[in-house]
Amino acid sequence: MDVEGLTEVEKEILKLVPDKYRGLFSASIRAKNPGFLLAVDDVKVHDFQYPAGMNLIEPLKGHITMKDVSGITRDQMIEHFHPTCLNQGGVAFGLGYIVEDQAYKGRMQTLCFGLNTCDILNDDVDKNGFEKLEENFNMLINQTDVDIFSKNYLIFPAIHQLQSYCILIINPLGAVVTKRSRKQPPPATMICYATTSSYSYENYIAPRIMKLLEMFVDHYGGRYKSISRQNITSTYKEFANKKGYDKPFQMLHVVQKLLDFATLTNNTDEFKKEIENVEQDYIPDMETVCYDGMTMFRFTIARAVRAAIMRGTSEIGKYLYQKRFLHSGKLNAEMKIKQEKERQYAEERANRAKKPKIIVVEEIL
Incomplete structure (x- = not known):
């Protein structure tokens, strides 16, 4: 397993992680994403x-x-x-x-x-x-x-x-x-x-x-x-x-x-x-x-x-x-932003649904 770029503590943790999750752990740590939490x-x-x-x-x-x-x-x-x-x-x-x-x-x-x-x-x-x-x-x-x-x-x-x-x-x-x-x-x-x-x-x-x-x-x-x-x-x-x-x-x-x-x-x-x-x-x-x-x-x-x-x-x-x-703080902030966007989108759809539809009828002479 490649341990380049890992700190001493991260190397010790890697030894405790099950084999099937070691790749996930090291890759997530290097990429600074919360995926490593799934491995520990x-x-x-x-x-x-x-x-x-x-x-x-x-x-x-x-x-x-x-x-x-x-x-x-x-x-x-x-x-x-x-x-x-x-x-x-x-x-x-x-x-x-x-x-x-x-x-x-x-x-x-x-x-x-x-x-x-x-x-x-x-x-x-x-x-x-x-x-x-x-x-x-x-x-x-x-x-x-x-x-x-x-x-x-x-x-x-x-x-x-x-x-x-x-x-x-x-x-x-x-x-x-x-x-x-x-x-x-x-x-x-x-x-x-x-x-x-x-x-x-x-x-x-x-x-x-x-x-x-x-x-x-x-x-x-x-x-x-x-x-x-x-x-x-x-x-x-x-x-x-x-x-x-x-x-x-x-x-x-x-x-x-x-x-x-x-x-x-x-x-x-x-x-x-x-x-x-x-x-x-x-x-x-x-x-x-x-x-x-x-x-x-x-x-x-x-x-x-x-x-x-x-x-x-x-x-x-x-x-x-x-x-x-x-990472919990970052994930929660991202989720709140996503929820707010979804709320705004739902509100816009509801407002559009409330607007009366205008039907144009042409008079045939």
């Missing part, structure tokens, strides 16, 4: 890691690719009509950002699990008596000593077969039978917010989460006796129907709102009232607000992505993000 979807631009903490039971780590940048920012006008779907790394970054951003008061009450914690939705985890799930669980508990049943709210974010889920357990202590004699707390409430029907939740997700809770009970030994499924009330709530590229943001937006409400009150009954319609996004007043809550939330994540890349250590990431930003 899978190039990593930022590695991230959010450490476990008071409200996060396990570290969240991964990487952001240019495809994630495109799916989150959508700063090219054409991407508003044809957005790309996020990789799991992009979703995990958004999850880590909102969990880390939660106010301190709320952190004491909530505990969020990682995206698809313990690889819980893998097809193999329930084989041989949940052998694989138990193996993953042992890796999880080696990273934390928190008692999950001491929290008021547990949150399990998940993505399965292009659908997004947020499982919330309110008052998890109410789901266990304690070995010590004391007054039984109110029953636990398990709510699943999802972008699809309840089939996957009822047949795959809920049974595996229940098994995970049983593993925690066994792990704590002398504190708890068992999980009482009779003490768990279950509710299923489906999001408004959205395109596939928006479904991860629906889930993340609900997680953010749950974390915010947990900060406002430490009373679980009040919390239940606050979140009664949390899966519904507000409808904006189109005279004053152009975007719904989920879109405004996506803008927040987009700003976080930009800050992470530009403050990060990856020169490749900084280069590609800046190039994308520069």
Whole structure:
């Protein structure tokens, strides 16, 4: 491959581009046109890691690719009509950002699990008596000593077969039978917010989460006796129907709102009232607000992505993000000019159509 005229950073990027796109990348860079963006979807631009903490039971780590940048920012006008779907790394970054951003008061009450914690939705985890799930669980508990049943709210974010889920357990202590004699707390409430029907939740997700809770009970030994499924009330709530590229943001937006409400009150009954319609996004007043809550939330994540890349250590990431930003501005300006010309042309045609036709009739003598 001819690398003449490419900078050192561009040469490094070229090594990461799939073979079939290398010619496109080098030619587009030399010609200074945005075609190179089509070749770099899978190039990593930022590695991230959010450490476990008071409200996060396990570290969240991964990487952001240019495809994630495109799916989150959508700063090219054409991407508003044809957005790309996020990789799991992009979703995990958004999850880590909102969990880390939660106010301190709320952190004491909530505990969020990682995206698809313990690889819980893998097809193999329930084989041989949940052998694989138990193996993953042992890796999880080696990273934390928190008692999950001491929290008021547990949150399990998940993505399965292009659908997004947020499982919330309110008052998890109410789901266990304690070995010590004391007054039984109110029953636990398990709510699943999802972008699809309840089939996957009822047949795959809920049974595996229940098994995970049983593993925690066994792990704590002398504190708890068992999980009482009779003490768990279950509710299923489906999001408004959205395109596939928006479904991860629906889930993340609900997680953010749950974390915010947990900060406002430490009373679980009040919390239940606050979140009664949390899966519904507000409808904006189109005279004053152009975007719904989920879109405004996506803008927040987009700003976080930009800050992470530009403050990060990856020169490749900084280069590609800046190039994308520069070309996005040019492309959007060109598209606006084209749209304005099309509008003027349509207006002229409409005006011509409104003019009365003059028909000349010659009198025959």
